[in-house]
Amino acid sequence: MPKIDVASVPERRGSDYPTPFDQPVSGRVRQALGKAGGLTDLGVNLMHLPSGQWSSQRHWHTHEEEFVYILSGELILVTGDDEQVLRAGDCAAFPKNVPDGHHLINRQEATAVYLDIGTHSSADACTYSDIDLHAAPEPAGYSHKDGTAYP
Template identity: 35%
Template sequence: MKKVNESAIDWKAYEREETMFRRKELSSAVDADDLGCSLYELPPGRRSWPYHYHTANEEAIYVLAGDGQLRTEEGLEPLTAGDFVTLPADESGGHRLVNDGEETLRYLAISTMNEPDVTIYPEMEKFGVFVGSPPGGRDERSFHGYYNIDDETSYWDE
């Protein structure tokens, strides 16, 4: 067993356009192999990672404090402290958190850590490929990259 208190972990800040949040990688701090868990703080008026879904990793969100919305393929779903949401490893698990409340939205994001994984970003018309370490993984990857969904190439060069 390994144990860590979140107060011993530094925040990592992410900011780009409407995306802005802080993250503490709890599972990394205890060298977890098959389970990912991060603590997030999403300020009012901001959004989390761009809308996406994984093809190999199931995720879950547990709201600790604050109110917000979960953007899904069906629209916006309200979130409040105590809510637990599962996000399957397919298109139905598409998600993005939105803090439309007046307080910081604090939540845990939990996931399996399977690789390889392909992560689809429908609104960005991109996908990411992760081999050797899953998204959010701690190990060096043997292959990874982001690609446009519409890019097409033949198997054989013509």
């Protein structure tokens, strides 16, 4: 596989969460490096998280594993009952089907940069720990936790 020209990989800002859940991640910038390189089973994303922004809503996956590696800046890793500081060179792993939601928050002034790596599974469901949001396996998409679809 040839070298990936990172500068040519499109940037995607924000998320596809339904309103109002999209607001804390509205400034997040993602470049899908793995997709640009033709990967289909593994996602590798270069993430830029500006001051005050979240990586996602706090969540956990049934069939997908995640790994983050901090390249620059400082982020707070929030889990069910803990917060930990992650700085450049730190990493964290999230095994599948462990019901302890996680996300990252940038409480610093500078934009943080990190790699977000994870497996893909069409059987995956995602539970959002703190809000009324659930993502069912493809192609169902987002719903309330009672199963009612978002508009």
